[in-house]
Amino acid sequence: MLVAHRGASNTAPENTLAAVQKALDSPADFIEIDVHQTRDSQLVVMHDATLDRTTNGEGAIAEHTLAEIKKLDAGNWFKPEFKNERVPTLEEVLQLVKGRKKLLIELKKGKDFYPGLANQTIGLLRKYRVREWCVLQSFHDEILQQIWQNEYQVPTHKLMVGKLPLVPVYFDTSLRFGSFDKYYRASAINVHRYFASRRFVKMVHNAGFKTFVWTVDDPAEINKLVNRGVDGVLSDAAATLAVE
Secondary structure, three states, X not given: OEEEOOOOXXXXXXXXXXXXXXHHOXXXXXXXXXXXXXXXXXXXXXXXXXXXXXXXXOOEHHHOOXXXXXXXXXXXXXXXXXXOOOXXXXXXXXXXXXXXXXXXXXXXXOOOOOOOHHHHHHHHHHHHOOOOOEEEEEOOHHHHHHHHHOOOOOOEEEEOOEEOOOOOEXXXXXXXXXXXXXXXXXXXXXXXXXXXXXXHHHHHHHOXXXXXXXXXXXXXXXXXXXXHOOOEEEEOOOOOHHHO
């Protein structure tokens, strides 16, 4: 599976409707986006917990209302042609995608965990009946536990940086000890490309998980990962890989 990372983020400003649309027009099977929560508990699509890098605003998303964030320019930093592109809500992305491709939604945290983030996200998924084409993922076990405790059965992926070979140690937001057994409700364990060895891929497959690898733009490297048996590759270049 080819996953358009933050939308088609090498051809449009990441995590905007423009990037999602270009990903819809690309060969990608999935579109990956990131979700944060505003001060007034609205779900917005942005990678960072702060506004500084990808908008003309400043400060934490959690300290701003949706109305304040909607006034910001989220496109000019990328290219002038995207000036006045706005920060989308998760609901706007769901309305745009409409099941035309699968959507991989990463639930994030700010300085602290967002209250009700998982349940609000699931509420939107219920509203748009997206069980067949949406997957939720997170680095944070606390968020995954909230998803799993909800009666809405939506596919989930566990995100981590990687696992050390031959020892029960892995790294997500910190160094952790143990096996992947506690993630049995997830369908995939997703890791950084550096850790996606043939040994790792075989191990997660034997444990009953798939694995999606992030983030790879070079076609030769993608082919190497496919030959190792990975199930998906996240790429910023999803919109241009077909013509390279």
